[in-house]
Amino acid sequence: DVKVTQSSRYLVKRTGEKVFLECVQDMDHENMFWYRQDPGLGLRLIYFSYDVKMKEKGDIPEGYSVSREKKERFSLILESASTNQTSMYLCASSLDRQGSYEQYFGPGTRLTVT
Amino acid sequence: SQQGEEDPQALSIQEGENATMNCSYKTSINNLQWYRQNSGRGLVHLILIRSNEREKHSGRLRVTLDTSKKSSSLLITASRAADTASYFCATDGAYNTDKLIFGTGTRLQVFP
Numbered sequence: 657d658v659k660v661t662q663s664s665r666y667l668v669k670r671t672g673e674k675v676f677l678e679c680v681q682d683m684d685h686e687n688m689f690w691y692r693q694d695p696g697l698g699l700r701l702i703y704f705s706y707d708v709k710m711k712e713k714g715d716i717p718e719g720y721s722v723s724r725e726k727k728e729r730f731s732l733i734l735e736s737a738s739t740n741q742t743s744m745y746l747c748a749s750s751l752d753r754q755g756s757y758e759q760y761f762g763p764g765t766r767l768t769v770t
Numbered sequence: 771s772q773q774g775e776e777d778p779q780a781l782s783i784q785e786g787e788n789a790t791m792n793c794s795y796k797t798s799i800n801n802l803q804w805y806r807q808n809s810g811r812g813l814v815h816l817i818l819i820r821s822n823e824r825e826k827h828s829g830r831l832r833v834t835l836d837t838s839k840k841s842s843s844l845l846i847t848a849s850r851a852a853d854t855a856s857y858f859c860a861t862d863g864a865y866n867t868d869k870l871i872f873g874t875g876t877r878l879q880v881f882p
Contacts, residue, residue, distance in 0.1 A: 698872045698874040698875055699858070701871075704869060714869065744810075748812075756820070761812030762812050763811055764811065764812050
């Protein structure tokens with residue numbers, strides 16, 4: 657059974673802290689994605705990666721960076737957390753780059769920045 | 771930028787009734803997908819329909835696509851309490867297929 661795991665379900669951090677959100681997939685997928693989900697705004701793409709050490713900006717990359725050192729792992733980094741980054745963060749992976757492939761999602765990390 | 775907009779934002783029905791959700795999008799697409807999200811969880815893929823298809827079925831799900839109106843609908847027949855969830859459409863772009871753009875979702879509540 658395919659699986660995408662995220663390092664934490666709930667996370668509370670203070671303003672200014674550096675935050676790492678980890679995502680691991682066991683499906684040997686090329687593509688990985690980070691989204692944030694906020695009420696009334698749906699899912700918004702932060703960054704995606706289609707290969708190891710490759711990254712592409714999504715729609716809202718400001719305040720975030722990513723790292724993909726291994727194919728199965730994609731990390732989202734908040735260099736200096738701010739309260740407006742309080743959100744649900746969802747990681748996903750897909751077999752290939754094109755939108756004809758379904759995305760598999762992790763359970764999400766609910767991050768609160770105080 | 772949001773590609774898909776779902777309608778209605780929220781829907782409440784009784785078990786056994788049918789639920790219909792609509793999605794409108796702005797630009798040409800190659801594919802449209804529907805996803806379900808149970809409360810506080812990740813999304814689960816339900817069905818994909820290609821731009822050259824008009825209708826697709828999967829179990830109790832029926833999806834239609836009208837590219838001339840840039841819209842799609844998801845019908846859940848004989849709904850169950852377990853269908854309670856949020857439903858999202860997601861589209862790629864005809865000229866930028868690297869990523870999906872998700873709508874804001876429809877919250878479906880099915881009462882026993």
